[in-house]
Amino acid sequence: MSAQAPIIIKKKKAGGGDGHHGGAWKVAYADFVTAMMAFFLLMWLLNATTExxxxxxxxxxxxxxPLSRVSGGGNGAFSGDSMFTEEIKPQNGTGATDQNPMNARQAQGETGLVDESEQAAQEEIFRVIEEELRGRGGESMIATDLARHIVTRVTDEGLIIELFETEDAALFEDGSADPTPLFRDLVRMVARVSGAVANDIAIGGHTRSQPLVVAKNPVWELSHARADAARKLLESGSVKSSRIRRVTGHADRNLAVENPMQLRNNRVEIILLRK
Known part of the structure; x- marks a missing residue:
């Protein structure tokens, strides 16, 4: 009997293609897509934006x-300006108000160009007029007494000279536009002081609210009539009529004090407009 040959069993591993390469390609592809998106976004921005x-x-x-304090690159609410509004907004005319005047106080237009010497001269003129109206410019004792009815403030529109009533001194006869001697003296003083400049003038009349609700509220007609009375007194006080730019009645819509029926709300504003 011949010897039996040993039986050899070979196990063959089935092939599975090229095998698993991992996820590194996904990261590379994502980087590529991100770079392409940034590139096309850059191309769009270059085409859609201004210089x-x-x-x-x-x-x-x-x-x-350093971060520019005068340019933000946008065209939205700030129109390319930055958030430093105390430096930018007074220059393009969108910042200052009569309640909160800013340092620049003057609307310079969208270009922001301004003759600084002319602006400084205008501010100095306003300062001198304010001092005279407050009785600090060599005025008489009568003028000093009148000064307690005057409040001045400088805004982006110009120098506002506010003439107001007190509990013991009225500017107009009750319920009418007939000026009292006090108001005549006040307007005469304003006419004399403003005669030294050539600025145009705007006049606004304000009244207090009526204590009773009536079918025909007279505050609109009354406030305009009082402003027009101030115009006539200014013109009679040597102010040229060509300098008067507008006469407006504001009724009781813009109160000086919180109580709408306070006499302090009866007032006339004479504004020396900026050139």
Whole structure:
């Protein structure tokens, strides 16, 4: 009997293609797509923005240039300006108000260009007029007494000279537009002081609210009539009629004090407009 040959069993592993390569390609692909998106976004921005907006974007992203305080690159609410409104908004005419006048106080237009010497001269003129109306410019004792009925403030529109009533001294006869001697003296003083400048003038009349609700509220007609009475007194006090730009009645819509029926709300504003 011949010897039996040993039986050899070979196990063959079935092939599975090229095998698993991992997820590194996904990261590379994502980086590629992100780069392409950034590229096309850049191309769109270059085509859709102005030179001023591109300068704002460049200033913002450049690590070697400090953040520009005068350009933000946008065209939304700030129109390319930054949030530093105390420096920018008074220059484009959208910041200052008569309640909260800013340092610049003058609307310079969208270009922001301003003759600084002319602006300084205008501010100095307003300061001198304010001092005279407050009895600090060599005025008489009568003028000093009148000064307690005067409040002045400088805004982006100009110098506002507010003439107001007190409990013991009225500017007009009760319920009418007939000026009292006090109001005549006040307007005469304003006419004399404003005669030294050539600024145009705007006049606004304000009244207190009526204590009773009536079918025909007279506050509109009354406030305008009082403003027009101030115009006539100014013109009779040597102010040229060509300087009067507008005469407006505000009724009781813009109160000086919280109580709408306070006599303090009876007032006339004479505004020396900026040139």
């Amino acid at each position: 001023k907006q591109r300068k704002g974007l460049a200033d913002y992203f450049s690590p070697s240039i």
